[in-house]
Amino acid sequence: MSYITKPVARHPGQRKNSLGLTARDYEGGMSTLCAGCGHDSITAALVQAFFELEVQPHRVAKLSGIGCSSKTPAYFLSASHGLNSVHGRMPSIATGANAACSDLTYVGVSGDGDSLSIGLGQFAHALRRNLNMLYIIENNGVYGLTKGQFSASADVGSKSKRGIPNQFEPIDPVLTAIALGGSFVARSFSGDKHQLVPLIKAGMAHKGFALLDVISPCVTFNDHDGSTKSYKYTRDNFAEVNKADFVPHAQEITVKYDQGSLQPVTLHDGSRVFLRKVTEEYDPTDRSSASAYIQRHQQKGEVVTGLLYMNSDAPDMHATNNTVSQALRDHEYSDLCPGPDALKALQQGYR
Amino acid sequence: MSSPVMQRVNDFVIKLANVNGTGSASANGLLSKTIFRMGVPISAKNFFPSNIQGLPTWYEVRISKDGYQSRSGRVDVMVAMNAETYADDVAEVSPGGFLLYDASWPLDKQLLRDDVTFLGIPLAKSCAEEFDSARVRILMKNVMYVGALVALLDLDISVVEKLLEEQFATKPKLVPLNMRAVKMGYDYAVEHFDYPLPVRVAPMKATENHIMMDGNTAAGLGCVYAGATVGAWYPITPSTSLMDAFDGFCQRFRKDPETGEKRYCVIQAEDELSAIGMVIGASWNGARAFTPTSGPGISLMSEFIGFAYFTEVPAVLFDVQRVGPSTGMPTRTQQGDVMMCAYASHGDTKHVCLYPADPSECFYLAVEAFDLAEQLQTPVFVLSDLDIGMNEWRCPELQWDDGYQPNRGKLLDAAALEKIEKFYRYLDTDGDGICARSVPGVHPKGAFFTRGSGHNKYGGYTEDPDEYQEVLDRLARKFQTAAALVPEPVIRQQSGITDAVICYGSSDCAVQEALDRLQDSGIQLNYMRIRAFPFGDEVKAFLKSHQRIFVVEQNRDAQMVSLLTLETDVDREKLISLLHYGGFPIYADFIVNQVSEYLGERSSV
Numbered sequence: 001m002s003y004i005t006k007p008v009a010r011h012p013g014q015r016k017n018s019l020g021l022t023a024r025d026y027e028g029g030m031s032t033l034c035a036g037c038g039h040d041s042i043t044a045a046l047v048q049a050f051f052e053l054e055v056q057p058h059r060v061a062k063l064s065g066i067g068c069s070s071k072t073p074a075y076f077l078s079a080s081h082g083l084n085s086v087h088g089r090m091p092s093i094a095t096g097a098n099a100a101c102s103d104l105t106y107v108g109v110s111g112d113g114d115s116l117s118i119g120l121g122q123f124a125h126a127l128r129r130n131l132n133m134l135y136i137i138e139n140n141g142v143y144g145l146t147k148g149q150f151s152a153s154a155d156v157g158s159k160s161k162r163g164i165p166n167q168f169e170p171i172d173p174v175l176t177a178i179a180l181g182g183s184f185v186a187r188s189f190s191g192d193k194h195q196l197v198p199l200i201k202a203g204m205a206h207k208g209f210a211l212l213d214v215i216s217p218c219v220t221f222n223d224h225d226g227s228t229k230s231y232k233y234t235r236d237n238f239a240e241v242n243k244a245d246f247v248p249h250a251q252e253i254t255v256k257y258d259q260g261s262l263q264p265v266t267l268h269d270g271s272r273v274f275l276r277k278v279t280e281e282y283d284p285t286d287r288s289s290a291s292a293y294i295q296r297h298q299q300k301g302e303v304v305t306g307l308l309y310m311n312s313d314a315p316d317m318h319a320t321n322n323t324v325s326q327a328l329r330d331h332e333y334s335d336l337c338p339g340p341d342a343l344k345a346l347q348q349g350y351r
Numbered sequence: 352m353s354s355p356v357m358q359r360v361n362d363f364v365i366k367l368a369n370v371n372g373t374g375s376a377s378a379n380g381l382l383s384k385t386i387f388r389m390g391v392p393i394s395a396k397n398f399f400p401s402n403i404q405g406l407p408t409w410y411e412v413r414i415s416k417d418g419y420q421s422r423s424g425r426v427d428v429m430v431a432m433n434a435e436t437y438a439d440d441v442a443e444v445s446p447g448g449f450l451l452y453d454a455s456w457p458l459d460k461q462l463l464r465d466d467v468t469f470l471g472i473p474l475a476k477s478c479a480e481e482f483d484s485a486r487v488r489i490l491m492k493n494v495m496y497v498g499a500l501v502a503l504l505d506l507d508i509s510v511v512e513k514l515l516e517e518q519f520a521t522k523p524k525l526v527p528l529n530m531r532a533v534k535m536g537y538d539y540a541v542e543h544f545d546y547p548l549p550v551r552v553a554p555m556k557a558t559e560n561h562i563m564m565d566g567n568t569a570a571g572l573g574c575v576y577a578g579a580t581v582g583a584w585y586p587i588t589p590s591t592s593l594m595d596a597f598d599g600f601c602q603r604f605r606k607d608p609e610t611g612e613k614r615y616c617v618i619q620a621e622d623e624l625s626a627i628g629m630v631i632g633a634s635w636n637g638a639r640a641f642t643p644t645s646g647p648g649i650s651l652m653s654e655f656i657g658f659a660y661f662t663e664v665p666a667v668l669f670d671v672q673r674v675g676p677s678t679g680m681p682t683r684t685q686q687g688d689v690m691m692c693a694y695a696s697h698g699d700t701k702h703v704c705l706y707p708a709d710p711s712e713c714f715y716l717a718v719e720a721f722d723l724a725e726q727l728q729t730p731v732f733v734l735s736d737l738d739i740g741m742n743e744w745r746c747p748e749l750q751w752d753d754g755y756q757p758n759r760g761k762l763l764d765a766a767a768l769e770k771i772e773k774f775y776r777y778l779d780t781d782g783d784g785i786c787a788r789s790v791p792g793v794h795p796k797g798a799f800f801t802r803g804s805g806h807n808k809y810g811g812y813t814e815d816p817d818e819y820q821e822v823l824d825r826l827a828r829k830f831q832t833a834a835a836l837v838p839e840p841v842i843r844q845q846s847g848i849t850d851a852v853i854c855y856g857s858s859d860c861a862v863q864e865a866l867d868r869l870q871d872s873g874i875q876l877n878y879m880r881i882r883a884f885p886f887g888d889e890v891k892a893f894l895k896s897h898q899r900i901f902v903v904e905q906n907r908d909a910q911m912v913s914l915l916t917l918e919t920d921v922d923r924e925k926l927i928s929l930l931h932y933g934g935f936p937i938y939a940d941f942i943v944n945q946v947s948e949y950l951g952e953r954s955s956v
Contacts, residue, residue, distance in 0.1 A: 058795040061636070074800060074812070081791035082800040083635060083662075085628070086654050092583075092620065092628025097791070099581045099616040099629065100638030104792045122628070125621040317618075324612040328580040329637035329790070331614055333757055336578040338604040340751040343576070346603075347748055349517075350562035351388065 006030040023051040028078040033068055038190030038216030038231075039138050043075045045193050046107070046136075049200040050077060053248065060105045061097055065090040065119060068145055069111035069138035069216075088119025091126035094133050095317070101327040102318050105204060106133035112153040113143050116171045120152070123173075127182050127209050132316040134203040134210045137173050138190070140218035141229035148221040159226030172298070173213045174308055178291050183314040184210035185290075186244075186307045189234050190217070194243075198273070199307060201246040207268035208316045215303060228301070239302040241282040241293070245274040267312055284310050357447060359550045361391050361416040363427035365500075368440045369493075370433050372404030378493030379410040381514055382500060386414055387563055387745070388510045390555040394420040394860075395563070396742045396936065401588065401681045407436045414552060420709070420744055421861035422938040427550045428504070430496055432474075438462055449548060451496060451503075472499055472539050481535065491532040498536025505547035507554070508537065560748045566739035567643070569710040569749070570669055571596025573717025574641055575604060578757050579667070581640035583618045583629035585648065588681045589737040590671035593643035623648035627655045627666065634665045635801065637790035639721050639757070641667035646675045646688045649695060649732075656730050657696025658803045660826070663777070663786070665724035668692075669717075669733045671740040674934045683934030684737035686856055689910035692732040693884055699823060701830050703837060704732045704884040708859035709739060711746035716882075718755075719838060726760035727833050728788055736905070738857040738936040761787045768794035776801075776810040777822060784829030830885055837883035840890050844877035851877040851897040852946075855911060858903045858937050865942035874950060876901070881911070886918055894921040901946060903929045905937055 006029055014022040026047045031040050050060070057079035064070035066087035073082045085093045090108050098106055115123040115137050126135070141154040150158075153173065154166040177185045184206040188196045196214065203210030215234050217223050223230045248271045265273045265284070283289055290309045297304045324331075338346075365382075369375035376397075383395045394413050400406040413423050425445040431437055431452045437459075444450055446466040452458065454471030463469060474495050478488045501508050511533055512526070519525040540546055571593045574582065584594045598617050605614040620626035626642045633640035644652070649670055659666050674680040675687045692704050703723055707713045713735055724731040768774060768789060776799045777786050789797030799810045807818040808825070844851070854862040859880050866876060879893045894900065894915065902912050909928040916923050929945045931937040 056795075058798050059792050061791045063632075078800075079795060079798050081798050082802075083632075084800070084802045084804070085631075086658050086803060089624060089628045089655065092625040093632035093635070095618065095625075096581060096583060096629035096632025096634070096640060097636040098632075099583075099618060100633040100636035100640065101792065104636075121621050122625055125625065129618075318616070321616050322611050322613055323616055324607070324614055328614065328616060329633075331580065333578050335614060336580065336605065337576055337755075338600075340753050342604060343572075343749055343751045346572075346600075347562050350564045351384075351558075 017051055017054040019054055019056060021051070021057075023047060025079065026050045026057065026077055028073070028075040031072070031075045033071065034220045036219040037068070038140065038214075038218070039069055039072050040075070041190040041193065042136065042138055042196065042214055042216060043072050045196040045200055046076045048193075049197050049204070052197070053201055053204060055105055060107065063090050063094050063097070063106065063108045065110055065114040067111040067114045067143070068218075069109055070114055072109050072138070088114050088117070089122055090114070091119065091122035091131070091135075095126055095129065095131055098131055098133065098317065100329045102132070102323065102325070103327050107204070108133055108135045110135065110137050112137060112139045112141060112151040112173075116152040116173060120171070124176070124180055127177055127180050127211065129317045130183050130208040130314050130320070132207055132209070132318070134200065134212065137211070137213045138216040139173065139213055139229070140216050140222050141227070142218050142222040144218050144221055155228040158228040159224070161221055161224055163226070173211065175291060175294060177211045178287060178309050181314070182211055182309065183208040183311045184307075185309040186211065187213045187215070187303070187305045189215045189238060189303070189305060191231060191235065192238075192305075195240070195305060198244040198246040202244060202267070202273040202307065205246070205248070205267045205269055205271045206310075206312065208312075208314055234303060237302050239297050239304045240306055241279045241304055241308065242284065242306040244307050247272050247274065265307075265310055265312065273307060284308060287311075357549065359427060360553050361414055361555065363414055363550045364423050364425055365412050365414070365428040365430070365504075366426045366443070367410045367430040368433045368436050369408050369410065370435075371399060371402060371406050371408040373493070374490040375408070375410070375432070375493045378497050381494070381511065381518075382497050383412045383743070384514055384563065385501075385506050385510045386412070386552055387558050388514065389507055389552060390558050391552055392416065392418040392555075392557050392745055393563075394742070394744055396422065396738070398935065399682050407433050416555065416557070418557065418745070419860065419864045419939070421864055422936050424938045424940045428548070430500070432493075432496070441467070449503075449550065451499065453492070470503070470544055472496065472536065474536075477535055477539070478532070481531070487528075491529075494529050494532035495536040498533035499540040500536070501533065502537045502540035502546045503544065503548050503551075505551040505553070508533070558745065561745050562748055563743045564710045564746055565592070565741055565743050566707065566710040566713040566735050567593035567671065567741060568596040569714040569746070570643070570717045570733065570735065570740075572600055572749070573714040575600045576714075576751060577639060577718040577721040579639040579641050579721060580615050581618070581629070581633035581638045582615070582642070583620050583626040583633070583640065584642050584644065585620050585623045585626050587623075587645045587648050589673050589741045590643040590645050590648075590669060592741065593669055593671065623651040624655065627652035627668070630666045630668075631655060631659050631664050634724075635790070637762075637793075639667075639725075641669065641721070643669040643671065645671050645673050646691070647678070649688060649691055653696045656702070657698060657700050659730045660696065660700045660702065661698075661803055662801050663728040663788070664801070665728055666730040667717075667720045667724050667733070668730060669735060672734060672736040680934050682737070684857065684905065684936055685932055685934065686734070686736055686858070686905040686910070687932070688734060689906065690913060692734060693914055701885070702730055702732055703727060703833050704734055705838065706734050706855040706882055707739065708856055708880060709746060710744045711749060713739060714749050716838065722758040723833070723836060725762065726758055726836060727785065727829060728760060729829070734856060736857050761785055763787050763789050763797060765794040768796045771796060774799065775808065777806060777808045777825075779808070779825050779828075783832045784825050784827075785832060834885040834887045837885065837887065839887055840882055840893065841880040842878065842889065842893060844893070845875070848875050848877050849898040850875075851879065851893070851899070852901040852903060853879050853881060853911070854903040855881040858905055861937045861939045861942055862903055864939035865946070868939060868943050869946060872947070874946065876946070884914065884918070886915070891919050894919055894925075898925060899927060900925050901927050901929050901949075903937070903942060905931050907932045
């Protein structure tokens with residue numbers, strides 16, 4: 001998608017990670033989104049998360065569909081492979097890519113139109129397969145590129161810029177994901193980098209489908225009074241259930257927590273997410289109570305954020321298929337072709 | 352009975368009318384395989400409904416010492432096991448033919464014909480007396496008529512027993528049970544009828560080094576041999592058995608016997624849109640990937656097909672064509688997707704299409720499709736159809752060259768990328784329209800951004816008209832390169848003959864037979880079978896060197912004629928369409944009659 005080439009500026013004092021890369025090395029082209037767009041904050045959070053996770057950029061595949069959100073893979077990790085596919089179909093590209101090669105990091109960026117309307121089917125099925133990827137929905141309740149139509153995540157009564165209220169029930173990606181058996185379901189707000197960065201890191205470490213729904217206000221079409229996806233509304237109605245801190249496997253745990261509210265969750269690779277509970281009653285490992293809690297607060301107009309549900313035991317697509325650990329694309333041809341003798345023997349059964 | 356009965360040894364058709372879901376398929380398979388094992392060439396076709404149980408289904412076996420595989424249009428022996436279609440089945444028997452029916456119930460005398468011999472056997476009654484469970488009775492009724500046919504057609508009963516032993520190798524108890532039913536039929540026929548019939552089988556040696564295989568099985572096997580590791584699909588008749596075959600062969604060849612770990616991944620997608628997305632994702636990421644589907648699936652995949660064309664991602668699609676439009680008749684055959692596949696998607700798109708004529712070619716062209724897709728970095732369609740895909744054809748044993756290595760085209764590995772100063776995905780440095788390609792994660796220098804939107808030759812985003820057009824023109828150049836890489840046509844011609852016939856795909860067997868028959872009556876036609884689109888020089892030269900060209904197709908709108916007219920400078924007036932599109936496979940008589948009629952009219956003018 002469209003972007004402006006960003007000048008490379010090197011500052012000798014920039015912090016480097018263990019690969020010798022600076023945060024700049026994880027940036028992409030200059031964004032062409034509107035000034036103040038929530039999506040750009042998410043892009044910045046991704047840059048920080050990748051830098052801190054010390055991922056080799058070329059081992060990352062960035063995937064997207066169509067829409068403002070789907071443009072953003074051009075704005076981070078320009079040293080990675082990217083694929084900007086067709087509208088609503090990023091999950092199938094991700095599924096095939098992952099089938100071919102299980103040992104890259106997959107990050108998909110989508111929007112509420114891309115994932116909840118045209119692509120609802122693919123979103124649901126990638127989730128069912130527990131595809132190993134981080135799937136971010138940059139959720140603003142509105143179609144930006146086609147100038148302001150409601151999306152499927154718009155709340156009942158939320159008003160368009162022209163003052164017309166939406167009358168249809170919203171599709172909540174978080175509740176949908178929990179209902180469909182999603183193994184990692186989180187929500188955050190583009191304006192809260194402190195919550196967003198650890199959730200991105202935890203989502204990438206999770207071996208399975210990590211859904212991160214990020215409320216990301218559209219400054220041009222959905223940031224007015226009467227909108228329930230505006231900066232003001234989201235800030236006023238933000239109900240955080242836990243604060244996440246992500247500790248990679250190799251790193252010594254030095255962060256100190258108030259034990260009374262600490263809930264560590266260990267991921268497949270041994271890294272851990274520490275959830276500092278803001279609300280004592282919330283249990284992110286209990287599927288039905290998580291849904292009930294989110295719905296209860298939704299009725300009060302509150303947007304519940306944090307790591308809302310997690311099941312680190314769910315097998316991912318390759319585990320279910322029992323695929324060999326070596327990436328399928330990397331097998332020697334001689335490992336794949338049965339050869340002439342096998343063909344001859346096989347054909348005895350066709351006589 | 353009053354008709355003179357002609358001896359028809361190794362040249363007749365037996366048709367079996369059954370109710371689907373009654374287990375007749377395995378009994379009928381036993382019958383055809385017995386004849387095949389006796390060294391006699393056969394072809395077998397299923398005519399079945401889009402239904403699971405209870406509707407009429409027919410199985411037609413043509414026994415042809417000359418090896419003709421198309422439908423013959425006649426029925427010499429009818430096994431009428433379906434009361435519902437009985438009247439039609441009686442009417443379909445050729446004069447002098449035979450009809451075997453279940454005499455457990457009295458026959459409607461009004462349906463009798465003087466010119467057909469009726470052979471009644473109390474199948475249901477005998478099986479009810481002999482076997483206990485209801486399910487076994489139904490199954491053995493079928494096996495019993497096979498036994499009767501062993502006597503009537505002079506088949507080798509030891510071959511039947513051998514086949515049963517092979518079939519039930521893991522359940523040997525079933526062999527004597529089935530043989531009991533075979534003997535019941537055999538004994539009844541021997542006791543009550545003059546046997547063998549004048550229509551009968553005599554052993555030959557014409558099926559050595561041959562197999563009976565359907566095209567979907569062969570194509571699935573081809574995918575295994577091509578080294579495909581990812582298959583994504585949505586079930587649709589008549590393509591479903593292709594993925595079943597791939598999966599089955601992979602279980603046999605690519606599954607670790609101890610751990611059960613698989614060196615392949617088959618994904619049943621939520622729809623065809625997703626299936627093709629998975630193929631594109633997997634190919635973009637360096638695996639060989641494919642999807643089998645039928646016409647409606649191609650319609651749904653079309654947006655993504657254009658994406659893969661423009662972003663130059665390889666993909667292999669098998670379109671096992673069925674009758675359209677819309678749902679059409681899902682269990683009937685047609686060549687109705689020729690135009691759709693050639694130009695699938697929006698904008699300026701053109702695609703490589705391969706047209707296998709039989710199952711063995713499904714195997715070889717499947718392998719070639721993967722090579723072409725990677726060489727040309729584009730979607731490649733293999734257009735089979737229901738007749739090839741789901742019917743068993745007699746094929747020469749498939750051969751495999753142990754020296755084969757997949758042709759991955761201009762795919763750069765880590766070492767090659769390391770040497771390059773800077774990698775540009777869409778830069779044509781060789782002038783053939785094909786650019787070097789990298790896959791994710793192999794080397795930092797290979798990273799680029801794949802976008803369906805406007806991109807320039809360096810892979811950067813563009814909305815500049817000249818930059819965009821430059822890429823589009825280069826894609827047209829690549830398509831010219833494709834014309835020289837795709838399989839050449841099969842041509843048989845003699846100088847001095849200016850009339851010709853062109854065919855492709857499953858029509859070929861009927862055309863071959865028709866050409867022999869036409870030659871017998873003094874009509875000589877040169878012959879070309881098109882195997883691929885885009886059309887190469889040989890196709891164009893053949894068009895140029897003939898004055899009247901019959902083009903045989905199984906669709907209403909003469910789609911290949913349209914394609915030839917659009918893509919070559921052939922004079923449209925030269926092309927005479929012979930079109931067969933009712934849903935059953937084309938047969939030689941149709942072609943012979945149409946050609947004779949046309950030439951007759953012309954010569955009498």
